Amino acid sequence: MVRDPRVKMGIFRASSELVWVPNAQKERVWREEIQPNFDVEAKVAWKARGQLPYVATLWRSGDDALLMFDDFD
Numbered sequence: 001m002v003r004d005p006r007v008k009m010g011i012f013r014a015s016s017e018l019v020w021v022p023n024a025q026k027e028r029v030w031r032e033e034i035q036p037n038f039d040v041e042a043k044v045a046w047k048a049r050g051q052l053p054y055v056a057t058l059w060r061s062g063d064d065a066l067l068m069f070d071d072f073d
Contacts, residue, residue, distance in 0.1 A: 001058070001067050002030045011054075012070040034069050 001007045009021040011034070021029050038054045052071045059066040 001065070002026050004065075006063070007065045007067050009067045010069070012068070012072075014071060014073045037071065038069075 002009065003026070005023045009026050009029070011019045011021060011029070013019065034054050038056075052073045054069045054071050057068045057070065059068065
């Protein structure tokens with residue numbers, strides 16, 4: 001879904017405002033920012049550094065789709 005240009009992507013980071021990720025940056029943002037903090041096996045590390053893991057939510061309306069990542073921090 002990250003590679004699909006029709007799917008919009010947004011991120012909530014540490015209680016900040018929603019950030020919309022441009023299509024040209026979606027793969028880089030996934031690889032560098034989201035994926036390293038999306039791994040369920042690293043829960044201990046998240047607690048140690050005070051960051052919660054990202055949770056993905058997919059919203060759909062007809063042909064439109066939004067992939068939202070939130071760390072609920």
